[in-house]
Amino acid sequence: MRILLLLLLALVTVPVNTSPGTAYVVTRGDAVVRVEGVGRDGNGALVTPDTPMRVASISKSFTAAAVLTLVDEGRVALDQPVAGYLPEFRMADARAGAITVRQLLNQTSGLADSTVDIPATQRAGDLRGYVAALRRGRLAADPGTRWAYCNVNYDLAARLVEVVDGRPFAEAMRERVFRPLGMSDSSVGGATADGYNSIFGVWVARAELPGFRGGAGGVVTTAADMGRWLISQTGHGPQIVSAGSLRVMHTPGAAAGDYGMGWGVEHAKGRALLVHSGNLFTYTAVEAIDPATGEGWAVMTNSAALNDPTYDQLLALVDGGAYQPLDRRRQVIEGVLGAVALIAIGLGLLGVRRARRWRGRLWRLLPALIPVAVFAAYPQWVSVLTNHRTVTWPQLVYFAAPLTITLGVAALAGLATVVARLWARRSVGSAR
Incomplete structure (x- = not known):
């Protein structure tokens, strides 16, 4: 027992960095206030503001923006059924035909992990195959009546972008979102170094678990590029959507609780922040903006563990403090x-x-x-x-x-x- 207590004491008292590698950015108005990389990536290279990082579900806010560029062009209507743009979209539930584009982005479509064959979607080779894997699925609720976080919503939205735009989703994202904002180091499905898992206090480099990642979690970006994204989302700098569409993105939808389109409202530090986090198997990230002040923050790490400190680190930045490396x-x-x-x-x-x-x-x-x-x-x-x-x-x-x-x-x-x-x-x- 004495040995066990000594081992436990050693684990909780020896200072260990939160993550092998972290990149973060702070923006205010149209300026980047602070951007930094600390630690190392899976190849041993120093992490910098230009190190590619997987941002997982933060991708949803990018996908929503791509859809809204089509809305601004009059090529997509938020309250029209998705099936009208994707005739290939069929499920074993007739209610699926009534799902609207808005409901996909607000995550109120009725789609849920519990009623869809998620392993089948993860075996898909492209977005067309992903949609085909939904054929036997059903809805967990009538469209527009209940909020449920489900990646399927945003992978369907990605396929919609692909079909209406006429280009592969990754290319459409580059031309509609990344290039106009000057995010030259961002992509869908880009390469990154291996990330890390914490195993009893020891960081172990591991390859990311394979699986399909499109509109729900496929974006790879950098802290420097995230600064450009945050500036745009606060209404400053280059804009890819109209002011009205930006408000729609940031406003919670009917039956969606505090969730807008790739952003959720969270009250923290006396502010009403718009936040979205992202978790993969070896990467973790979180982004936030304060529409009232025009400030933005993002923290991205090349690691994943039972405890995710990125939100607490982001709140320290919101407070005006320094990045806190210990966990x-x-x-x-x-x-x-x-x-x-x-x-x-x-x-x-x-x-x-x-x-x-x-x-x-x-x-x-x-x-x-x-x-x-x-x-x-x-x-x-x-x-x-x-x-x-x-x-x-x-x-x-x-x-x-x-x-x-x-x-x-x-x-x-x-x-x-x-x-x-x-x-x-x-x-x-x-x-x-």
Whole structure:
């Protein structure tokens, strides 16, 4: 026990950077106030304001802007059914034909992870294949009646941009969003160095988990380019959408709660901020703007862990403070999990060693099987805790690796104890 306490103390007291690499930017009006890169990327190179970073679901605000450029041109109407622009869009639910473009962007379409074959969409090779993978899906609610965060909304929106614009989505985004704003180092699906996962306090470089990423999470950008984006979104500098469309993007929709189009309203530090975060398996990001003051902030890291500090780091910047590189919470959480894993190993070894002396009734083995049951249903209960988002085993060995390892060790220890006791009981019975 003394050794376990010493290990835990070491994990939570040794200063460890929040992330191997971070880039952040602060803007005010039409100017970049501060932009910096700290740490290193997966190749060992120093992170700079021009280092490419995956921004995951922040991509949704870019996709919404692309759709609204088409709205401003009169080529798309927000309240027209998506199927009118995408005849290929069909589902096993007739209500899908009534989903409007606005409902996609407000995430009130009725689409949800729980009623769509998400693994099938992730195997798609392009947006056309992605839409085809929705054929057997159904809606979780009538369109326009309930808000549910679902990546499918924005990948459908990306396909809409692709079809109406007449160019591949990545090219349409470059010409409609990135190039007009001077975001020359931004793209959809661009290359980045490997990111990192924290495993019991140690940062381990890992390749990003494969999967389809289009309008919902495919943007790769830099801190310098994010500065140009934030300036535009506060209504300063070059504009790609009309003032009216910018207000629509930033205004929560009917039945959407605090969610607009790729932006959500959050009240923090006495401000009404517009915020969107993004989480992949080895990259994390968050962006925010204050429409009242014309300020903007973004933090991007090349890492992902059980505890995501980027929002707290962003709030420190909102307060006018410096970037805060340390993350004690991650160290504490992973230190506790490491200690639990070591205790489970010890109890498992003890249970196996003492199995020959065990003479209890069979029902007394049930407590040892509880960790086995918890681990077997791991993806299912995590899905429930994350509002029924689809969770797979491969995902759980990335940013959730410390929890997954701890639960797996506990399950293995419990199972080993049960098997050893049953074997000893059988041996005793045979001897008689």
